[in-house]
Amino acid sequence: MTEPTHPSASAVDLEDQAIEQWVHLTSGRASEADRSAFARWRGQSADHEAAARLAERIWQALPQTCAAQRFVVPTKVTRRPLRWAALAAGVGALALTGLSEPAKVYFADYATAVGERRALTLEDGSQVWLNSGSALSVRYSSSRREISLIKGEALFQVSKDASRPFVVQASGGSVQAVGTRFDVDRQGEQVRVGVTEGEVKVSSGGAVVPLRAAQRLEYVAGTAPSPTGALDLGSASAWQRGKLIFNRQPLAEVFADIERYLPGSLVIAGSLPTTAVSGVFNLDDIPGMLEMLARTQPVKIYRMPWLTVVVVNQTRA
Structure with missing residues (x-):
């Protein structure tokens, strides 16, 4: 690793x-020479040291993310040839004992990639719109139409069939409808439900x-639903039209909504202010959306192929 020297570099360049x-x-892959070079680099000035401390803060925040806390190192599996009968038996056993979320996503009937x-x-004429990074499975019988939302968000326009x-089903609870239009958003164990037409019954x-x-x-899985609140019909399900609409929404919620459209992980380094954000954003221009937030909010945003880091600017927050 070469030691960069930029005497007149700006704070952003140094960061x-x-x-x-x-x-x-x-x-x-770093050598002792690389570490020594970095130590010399950060000692060039107070600005260099501040930039180095910022980089350390970002890396220290990584283990606090939900993705990092859920990560389990996979065990090494020895693969053997399987006959079809043995494979069917194995799949049956998995269905009975339960699958981890990544495995359930892999076996889902329908799934979307990030973005x-x-x-x-569906076979009964009901329509479903899957949002970014979502997965669901469908089980229809003569007496019941059941959807398992494994991950992410889906908007349902249900064909009427009283019989x-x-x-x-989502995270230990359920949403039942006969003929209506509603949205279910599952993020881990938390589920949000919004109704734009008709009526549903939420059980948890x-x-x-x-x-x-x-x-x-x-x-949240295993707990009773929250009290009902008003749904902003103007912004509800705007993602279906390729938009994100925020109407005085807290900055933390804005980044939570954006995260599903980002590859890899989103890390917040610092405490976000309680800023209310309003605006209409194009889902086909996520970089532009992040650039706008960086210009108008007290944050700096760094993007890497697998990671987006939001650093709170304490002097502006």
Whole structure:
């Protein structure tokens, strides 16, 4: 690793240099000479030292992300040839014992990649729009239409069939409708439900809550749903039209909504201010959206192929 020397570099240039060097130092390929070079680099000035400390803050924040806390190192599996009967038995056993979320996503009937949105028409004529990074499976019988939302967000336009309830299962709870239009957003164990037409019944933690048009609520696996609140119909399901609309939404929620459209992980280094954000953003221009937030909010945003880091500017927050 060469030691960069930019006597007149701006603070932003120094921060970029520090992050680039820190990536190399933590890659497992750095030598003692590289570490010594970085020590000399950070000692050139107070600005160099501040940039180095910023890079360290970013890396220290990584283990605090939800993705890092959920990560489990996979065990090494010895693969043997399987006959079809043995494979069927194995799949049956997995269905009975349960799968991890990544495995369930792999076996899902429908899934979208990060940045992809997809429209589906089910066998009964019901329509489904899958948001970025989402997955679901479909199980229809003569008496019930059941959807398992494994990950992400889906908007449902349900064909009426009173003899076969339409039920969406998500994180230990369910949303039941006969003929209506509603959105279910699952992020880990938390589920948000919003109704734009008709009415649904949300069941979780032993409680059943009716939810009508222009209402929303949320629940966490194993707990009763929250009280109902008003749903902003102007911004609800805007992602279906390729837009994100924020109406005085807290900055933390804005980044939580954006995260699903970013490859890799999003890290927030510092405490975000309680800024209310309003605006209409194009989902086909995520870099432009991040650039706008960096210009108008007290944050700096660094993008790498697998990581987006939001650093709170304490002097402006």
